[in-house]
Amino acid sequence: MSSAYRRLFLLLAVLSMSACSMEPWVKPYERDRLADPIMAFDRDPVSSAYIDHVREAREGARGATGSGGGGCGCN
Amino acid sequence: MQPAAAEVVVVVTSPRAAITQRSMSIGRGSGRLAVLAGLWLVSLVSIAAVLPEDRADGLYHYYNGGGIQIDGPSLLVRKKVANNVSVSANYYVDNISSASIDVVTTASKYEEKRTQMSLGIDYLHDDTIMSASFTTSDENDYAADTMNFSISQEVFSGLTTITMGYGRGSDVVTRRGDNVFSEDVDRRAYRLGLSQVITRNLLVGFFYETITDEGFLNNPYRTVRYIDSNPGNLLGYAYEPEVYPGTRTSNAGSVRARYHLPYRAAVYGSYRYYTDTWDISAHTAEVGYTHTLGDPWVFDFSLRYYTQTKAEFYSDLFPFQQAQNFLARDKEMSTFSNNAVRLGVSYDLIRDGWSFIDRGSINLIYERIMFNYDDFRDLRGTAPVGEEPLYGFDADVIQLFFSIWF
Numbered sequence: 161m162s163s164a165y166r167r168l169f170l171l172l173a174v175l176s177m178s179a180c181s182m183e184p185w186v187k188p189y190e191r192d193r194l195a196d197p198i199m200a201f202d203r204d205p206v207s208s209a210y211i212d213h214v215r216e217a218r219e220g221a222r223g224a225t226g227s228g229g230g231g232c233g234c235n
Numbered sequence: 236m237q238p239a240a241a242e243v244v245v246v247v248t249s250p251r252a253a254i255t256q257r258s259m260s261i262g263r264g265s266g267r268l269a270v271l272a273g274l275w276l277v278s279l280v281s282i283a284a285v286l287p288e289d290r291a292d293g294l295y296h297y298y299n300g301g302g303i304q305i306d307g308p309s310l311l312v313r314k315k316v317a318n319n320v321s322v323s324a325n326y327y328v329d330n331i332s333s334a335s336i337d338v339v340t341t342a343s344k345y346e347e348k349r350t351q352m353s354l355g356i357d358y359l360h361d362d363t364i365m366s367a368s369f370t371t372s373d374e375n376d377y378a379a380d381t382m383n384f385s386i387s388q389e390v391f392s393g394l395t396t397i398t399m400g401y402g403r404g405s406d407v408v409t410r411r412g413d414n415v416f417s418e419d420v421d422r423r424a425y426r427l428g429l430s431q432v433i434t435r436n437l438l439v440g441f442f443y444e445t446i447t448d449e450g451f452l453n454n455p456y457r458t459v460r461y462i463d464s465n466p467g468n469l470l471g472y473a474y475e476p477e478v479y480p481g482t483r484t485s486n487a488g489s490v491r492a493r494y495h496l497p498y499r500a501a502v503y504g505s506y507r508y509y510t511d512t513w514d515i516s517a518h519t520a521e522v523g524y525t526h527t528l529g530d531p532w533v534f535d536f537s538l539r540y541y542t543q544t545k546a547e548f549y550s551d552l553f554p555f556q557q558a559q560n561f562l563a564r565d566k567e568m569s570t571f572s573n574n575a576v577r578l579g580v581s582y583d584l585i586r587d588g589w590s591f592i593d594r595g596s597i598n599l600i601y602e603r604i605m606f607n608y609d610d611f612r613d614l615r616g617t618a619p620v621g622e623e624p625l626y627g628f629d630a631d632v633i634q635l636f637f638s639i640w641f
Binding site for chain 2: 183184185186188190191193194196197198199200201204205206207209210211214215218219220221222223224225226
């Protein structure tokens, strides 16, 4: 490995490590509001799965709903 | 293929537990590459994710609209069986009574039952959750088996969760009263998700999904209509079977956000763009507001708008028989839009624990969906061919469910 590549690799490694180990801009003790159940994207999976099914059976679009799997396997 | 469990967003959906389990500290590295690499790896794995909570839900669902009535139960149970393994099971039934516009104009009313069962497992390893689920759905003329796999990883001190998923489905299409007819469908789904903490009040999620279908993709009962100038045909039109392409690939991308207000309430919104190889493109937008009243009450209000363009081979009225290779008159393939209004209320029945139950709630959700079709006509009345009124209907969707956490 040439010196230039080694420096580049070193730089990328430092940047990568610093990104992953950086101080979070929202500290754990600041996440109380995010932890509130009303902030959940999918508060009740049994309900969201049902309504996804209702929509998918009646609309042409499908997917990217954020839940585990799209499609109902039905026509 | 219904999801058996929440997967990607588990960290975001249960951050209260996540906060208590995350280790935020990590040392600074030296200049040596090996040490840097080691620390980089440690930085990736030192923040623990959490499994979903142990929970059971019993739901009754009811849909009534456009001549179709569907109801039934859905039972979902999730339980940790070890410190790092959670399993889930779902039993779901649709009891269908259909006298839809298609049925009224071209067939006769029917009733049928669809039963679906799912099993899922989630395995937690440090900040990684690996999930697998199997779903089987069965009705008298359609059977579907689906496998889903996903892996989600927390990075950036738990502020970001990245998820990749893959699904594989295998369907068998049959036809009532026809013992010979049997066709297959092969489905594959590829998913990518990213959940991001932006501020102490704001969460954002990005999702992308590609789905490919191959096989018999149309409904074996449905027909298209074409102009029939035969003097013996008083209607002025006749029907022939639909013919769909044997493949379909779709791409959908969405963004969602939730913002916690200064008091205990939240506003949220989402947008999705969809496009596929059948030339359908669609936009979906939703905004909502969640309000709490004391500890036990949660109220939810949302508005949703959906619009799509028609498939390239769709027509309400073809000019003559076999006018083109592919033919569709399924209203889900037409140009249409719908608006939905949703109201939900949740009440915590059990807040301080009772027997083995930590918490319990009762929930009621009502949604009204108003469909308006731009190029699908209502043939129930009498009107000149091609000048019938455009079709539209309203649907009522009700969910009543009990949830317990244990």
